[in-house]
Amino acid sequence: MSGCGWLLLAAVLGPVLVPVPVLGGSLTSDPPCLIISEVNADNPKLDTTEFVELYHTAGRRAALDGYTLVFYNGNGNVAYKVLDLRGHTTDERGFFLVGSVDLRPKPSIPLPPNTVQNGPDAVALYRSAAARYAEKMNATAAGLVDAVVYMTRRTGGAEVLAEVLTPGQRAFQEDEASHAGDESIERCLLSGDAWTFGLAPPSPGQRNRCVQPTPGQPLISELNLAGGQADGWVELAGVWGSGPLVLVVMDAAGGVTTSIDVEITGDAMVTITIEKSFMKGDEAGAVALYGGRAVDFPPGGGLSPSQPTDAFVFWGRGGGPGQNLTETLIPGRPPYRLSPSLREGGVYLSRCGVAPGPRDPGVFWEAPQTPSQPNSCPWPRTCPQSPGRSPSLSTPPPHLPPWGRGDFVINELNADSPGAAEDGEYIELWHPSGRRVALAGLWLLLFTANANRPYREVSLSGHFTTARGYFLLGSDRLVPAPSLRLPPNTIQNGPDAVALYRSPDGPPSVLQRGAVPTAGLLDAVVYRLKGSDKEARALSDALTPGQLPLLEDASVLPGDEGLSRCGGLHPADLSAFTVAPPTPLRENACPRPPPPPEGVVVNEVSVPRWTNQSQQQGAFVELVGPPLTPLKGLVLLALGDEDRGAAILALPLTGSTDANGFYLVGNAAGAGNHDNLMPSPGASLITLCVKPSAERCTRGSQKGTTVPVRGGVGSLCHDVFSVCRAAAAAAAGGLRDAVAFSQQPALLLRLGAAAGEQVLPEAR
Template identity: 65%
Template sequence: MAVGLACVACLCLVVMVGGDPCLIISEINADNPRLDTTEFVELYHTSGQRAPLDGYTLVFYNGNGNIAYKVLDLKGHSTDDRGFFLVGSVDMLPKPAILLPPNTVQNGPDAIVLYRTPAARYNEKMNVTAVGLVDAVVYMTRRTGGAEFLAEMLTPGEPAFVEDEMALEGDESIERCLLSEDRWGFQVSSPSPGQRNNCTPPTAPLTIPLITELKLGGGQVEGLVELTEAPSAGSLVLVVYMKGFFCFCRFDVYESGAVAIYNGKATDFPVGSPLSQIQPLDAFVYAGPGNKPSANLTETLIPGRQPYQLSNRQDLLTGGFYLSRCGVATWARDPGIFWEAPQTPGLPNQCPWPKICPHSNGKCFEYSPPHLPPWGNTDFLINELNTDTPGAAEDGEYIELWHPSGRRVSLQDIWILLFSAHNNKPYREISLSGHFTTSKGYFLLGSDRLVPAPSLRLPPNTIQNGPDAVALYRSPFGPPSAAQRGIPTKGLLDAVVYRQRGSDREAQELSKALTPGQLPLLEDPEVLPGDEALSRCRGLYPYDLSAFSVAPPTPLRENSCPRPPPAPEGVVISEVASNHWTNHSQQRAFVELHGPPMTDLQGLVLSVFDQERSGTVIALPLTGSIDRDGFYIIGNVTGAEGSTIPGRGAVVLCYDLFSICRAGTALTNSSLRDVLVFSENRQLLSSLSTTRGRQVMPALSRCSCCEVRSPSSWTTSSATPHSTNLCPSSTFSSQIDLCLGPLSTDWQDQVGGKCNLPLLFFLASALGLQIGLIVAVILVLGLGAALVTYFYRRR
């Protein structure tokens, strides 16, 4: 599709280039049709030249067990003159530098990792590690799945890539391509070993037209603007803006402007009219040298994106140049997708091979594993809302999201919908694809003048005061409203329905669909002086309006929540069992708490730490109360919720309604109520303020009523959930004085005399009942044998 223009626009693209060149994993072909005889891994040095590979190691991981199955030392090798290096099957063409037997590269769920550390550090059968990681690809097939742990460890924030064997006829490979600006991704394409990847923008099926090519220069838009085919899009209008007004005119290239595609007719956009608030289908915004467009222009046409910054190149006024859509991102309205490239009307774009390094300009970096709490939600949450700010400008509004990993995570396929209760329809749909959370898991969108600056800026007074709703969705196939009639619930991650005073009944339909059974929240302006927000303060469950409190605004910071009620007294960890501690299949994993009967547990959080994962694997806010017998069970036993207790780690009972005890945060002495460490890991022991751990077999029971956070309070015993613990008793104890010394010629001289080496055994005081009795019998038998030997020698 081509649309002719008689309007003027001149642009200059400055392609970003990373600092130092780096080595990346460029392409993988792990699954061939029939016999796997053309597998390969392609590395590429972004200098595009020959580069030595000394110090690099390539490791292949099996997702079934997450251990290495192949380690390749690249010492002594180098890339070819164009920067490529191939590892692959013996039957491949071109011939790889390192040959592999057929069917070596596993199909998935698996990972291939490039390290900049000598190969001596790595070996087959080793556990997955991110230490020394330079680049990594985690992949799987639609039939397998199961690569979540590898993705968490090696590419946190990015899901495993799915190599779809049905995508192309014949063979296909996983190819690294630039999404937009400096953001990399992968796509399925035809294999191209030793050659530049086939990185082309998505073609079909497309539901909206996209701008694919522009010629800019000579003081005007020259020739054609090329669009993709989208027959279902209906009537289209191409509009050119300058300084926020629509024009058919010549204008100074040092100003700012935009090109946008709308549904509609030309009469809907009169020349000289102000910027339309209708959302365009696609748009391109640029800024002249030393200039920048208005916030209203960018946030209406390309929300959250940056315009092109033009340079002082001479061809701004003379010959002009061509821009092509080259980034393979699936989202629209992103100027970062365009690069300078030859014009190819009606043909695939001829895009250059980028030289941007995907990770820290090629330097080695380390990932720490994320902390994902499995309490029913491991996806994005609405963390804070400020919909009504003081003054008529309403320029302090914002929506804050948070990811439970507490780290940088991609927002690909995430949408925010703003609903009006007056018609129960979204008045704004915002795609967050291409964005990331901060290093602490936060993402902020809000008014242009908000401080700190939001990642995605909105015009002032965009978020309505209520009765309305904010809903968060994961929707890979476009706007949630396009796939479902009425108020969409498919893909819903979280939602908040809110109101003004006396307006709660007006939001009944929104509440019924998004937060069923709950009343809308009131951002009460009389609670606090100045401004206030709705802050998540009491849990991390989605759609739970009871988790929110009116609190001071804290954008991009930990929420400032009301002081919680006093901590429950006398509640301790009583017993812990893990299915990793026994070979018997009947062993169940559970944690038993003990305390005064009917004690309310609100505010207590039970956290489980795994030594192998270096973080929290469970952080469960407790509900309900201790039963009439003084017990509370969490775990996989009758009448209790499921849980997982690792083989080596810790169980922690802490107190806080939200912030201190959630995943990834440090525990302080003021919040730490009780702890049991069953590990000798020094880092874990230090972080939990204890000096030593306990050995395990087959359960651990508290046998001291009052000493919390004390390893000596615990002993090994059989599991007794909902019952009194099996602890040592003085009834079954024996005191034995065993005297060891040199043999005397007169036995009577020793009787009643002093022992040279006295040993006092008091059994069962620190041992479980069964083990204590067994050891006692062994010692008695040993003593009897010693006495027999003694009398035999006397004879």
């Protein structure tokens, strides 16, 4: 994991399971089982507080006879320690600890310090005759109950263990820089009954915290569906700085029963009361949060075609919601089935699943109400390996920095052009260097959801991007002419997918037979037509897990339209795309940002190589401005010297300055070991987070921005993201502020820094 708190990574699930059609309120339908709940393999400095925590979902004391815990070494894929759990029991709450002798609380099975290896390795739980498991045996799935396969950013190399123990799932990537102090791999529910793992401070012998990420957008946090006996309410989180919002209540057919303007204050959460006659729970309905005003959603009006920010659709006692309502508000997700407790006067629902995306009723559980407080979520009682249980969605891929791995991304897709000939189709790639780059070893695969296999596989070796980093593949009649031509009507309209791979040894489909290839995946876009979201589920789970397929909606714009990357450069991040006019080989036609925030400037910049290395100072950029100023629309640029690769990095800012006016991009208290993700030599990595105080940034940070040792940084560009990332802001007048530390006249001119002085830091 690249340290993004609960933007979660590779879940380790059991066998392939059968989908559940409707989510329910009960968490107790599975027989109790034993699971691996938490693993802490890598402690700061000496590994003296390692542990593996097991949990029995009965929540009480349970015998462990018949279970065996096996530790595997990814170097050779053999067992290095085997523990027979015969004769042991969990504690009265269902927990069982194996760990270092210095661990507190005291483990039931103590181990010498530095026993649990850091990765690439695995921990597996078996229920079979203990005699069949021994040290130095090869990894096996015989008798397997549960497993965690993990690695670090530096090592990798857990592919074989993952293939044997968690087939179809990536190894979890632990990041020691994710939290101040120590962190562990904790298991939590994702959505419905899907399990996943995330990084959090260790909690041996305690319920996993499963803390929700700080919302990057307004979300529904809690609901009280009062059953018509009393007024209900909806609690929203993340509304500050988001613009006008309206909460809309709808009946089973999507008709508006009431709409309420959201009064935005400086509070983190807002609670809205819903009069009891508008949402009884006797019949199905929905609650949706839109941008706009209540006058835009008059009572008695029909279902809006616009996409909500968040939505909750429920199945009432009288039946289910209409298909059009479900398809529009929560495409690809089942509605929430209310439990019988609604008849007793109401039910309290809290957002408890740690899925990062909105519009998913499966993340809600029945839980005690906690108005204006963090949600109090119960420990779930479902089993990840239970037959008949299925994740409603898989976990997302590792959260990568805004420009990916410094590698190519899919920038624009036009799969459905007007006319029967469809001779305006194309796929546009972009390289974040913004320069001419060879495409050696790259493959572009076009998938059909009909068979979940590629219907066309294109090698891009021998081709180059344009001087601005673009590469165009499309119909042979397309203008401008594509570098790789396809017959008209080649790119299917959906539900389908386009995926980009780095596979120098040959076609990805040949090297990875029997499944949608994931090794070497650089970027992917899964898209659909109206009403076809469910048909793309397998492609979504494999290529863009945890996300809804994109809809290239022909009704949005007159003439032609496509899917354009407008919200950042995270690979396989469908939320970055917007329906927009086609712009092949040109800057994407993205929506204009809001008016620029006034008074926000660069206040401080640091790179570790400027300071005494013994101080362990991490790279950071600090902004300062009026307190609680929303920063949406600002992009932080970092440009390297021409002789250092001239890397152009663009990081869209989110959130607001804090109560003191500060906003920190970085970790001011130190940096961990990271990969050099960009081609700029000597670059130093920093993280993105809102500075809560003078202390280091906390969980929820977004890792990966690069501050060059020589160059310019803090160029606050206010423009369309695609314009800012191409460093065209200086010509467009979009620069708000800049700090230059360079002797390159061209770079100074580019930053508009001719009126200032060069700042050349020296090691002190």
